[in-house]
Amino acid sequence: MDWTRHKHDWPHAVHSRFVHSKPHHWHVQEMGDGPLMLLLHGAGGATQSFRHLMPLLAAQYRVIAIDLPGQGFTRLGAQNRCGLVPMAQDIAALCAQEGWHPRTILGHSAGGAIALELIDHLPAPAPRIIGLNAALAGFSGLAGVLFPLMAKGLALMPGVAAFFTAQNANPKSVQRLIAGTGSTLPPEDQRHYRALVGDRGHVNATLQMMAQWDLDPLLKRLPDSGAQGLLITAAKDRAVPPATSARVAERVPGLDHQALPDLGHLAHEEAPERIAQIILDA
Template sequence: MDWTRDGKDWPNRNHSRFVRHRPHYWHIQEAGEGPVLLLLHGTGGATHSWRDVFPILARDYHVVALDLPGQGFTRMGARQRCGLDAMSQDISALLDGENLLPDAIVGHSAGAALALRMVRDLKRPPRAIVGINAALENFKGMAGWLFPMMARMMALNPFSASEISRWLGNATGVEYMIAGIGSHVSPEGLALYRRLVADRHHTDATLAMVAQWTLDGLWHDLPRIAVPTLLIVGDTDRAVPPEASVRAAQRLPNADLLRMPGLGHLAHEEAPEEVTARIAAFLAAHL
């Protein structure tokens, strides 16, 4: 993604800045005053995912959102550091270097897994965590072997990212993808996702992330994570089964589960005001 071309009308652009902190060149959005609140998007997303949530939360918090390595406008500096543990370590180091240790973290999908892993890696653990359709389990059965294997094979083929970007970037590719995860987003949201997936560097980084991703260690550690956690579940999510959040809540010692009927995997983009109100209520109780 090229900032001068693709970022000229990027959501909340006026709050963007870029930071070089090894090994990556990070795109960060930052606004508001108060306790530091970190927003982490899911696999294949970017800061645009928080476009409507970000300004609401910035009324009461110092909100920080970033693009994961190689995705959106963050330039990947080390391809081998796209797995859960490496990302957690690199983001924690970045925040420490910028004096932005979070008081709370809100993560969507894989971003929720990162939030929980960062409890171990941050110099000071957060006081609250919110996971939206948290992806905390590996794929089951054949999918557990097939999907990561496909990602590894595609990541080794330099033409794969371009081919996937070409397919998803056509007139109906993104609509098909979003409908497949049980969500309905605005035309603006669809256009932003189309812009992302049409960029082969973004797609390549997403493939690298999937190829290196494993949740076995985090799942084992959940009973030792005592940070108050809210797991928000969209009942029509087809990407992460709602039952996965139920099982995670049972393993976490201090977790609440909130079901939101009629919302899919991108619940915070489908109903930003409603979801943000639930986030704000939880944070107010713990910050």
């Protein structure tokens, strides 16, 4: 995405800066003082996903949010670095370069999986993990074979990103996409999602992430990973079944699970004060 075009109306743009750490050119937002909390958005999102939550957490933490490779305003440096392990490696390299030592990592959706993967790539002591509607389910059976192949085919097909942006960048389409997650957002918040789905580079990087995604190795080693933290789920989440995090918490001794009886996949955007309090209590 073009920063010069959006910097005047992007949430918390005054806290934005850009950092080059091979192979990507990262968009970073930072605010607050105290122990470091790293914020990781989900697939297809950006730092704007934390626009309401970030200032609330910054009251007690030094909060750093980044755009994932190729998404938002982070410029993708290598097409083959969009999978779970490469992204975790590149984020760990960024942390090492900048001298960041996260005490806590908050990951939404796919960001929750990246947060757990980062345990193996960051120096000790391992950060505490907060997963919000974390995408921690692999595909079983035939779907496990067909879905990755379909995603790879879409990512490699010329013009797919342009077609997607043309079809989905209008207000009604974005409203349907958000409603499909089980969440309800006001028009002002939806406007930033329109900017994201209307950008070919952002859509391409999201497709590449889908095509390269492989959770199985992480899921297999999680029970012995030593992960500590909390998995938060929302009952109206239509993107990731809440039972996914509940099952993972049962398998991983150090992970607790807290179920919310309402809210959708974008719970932290719907009820930021409530989610912030849960995170700070944890």
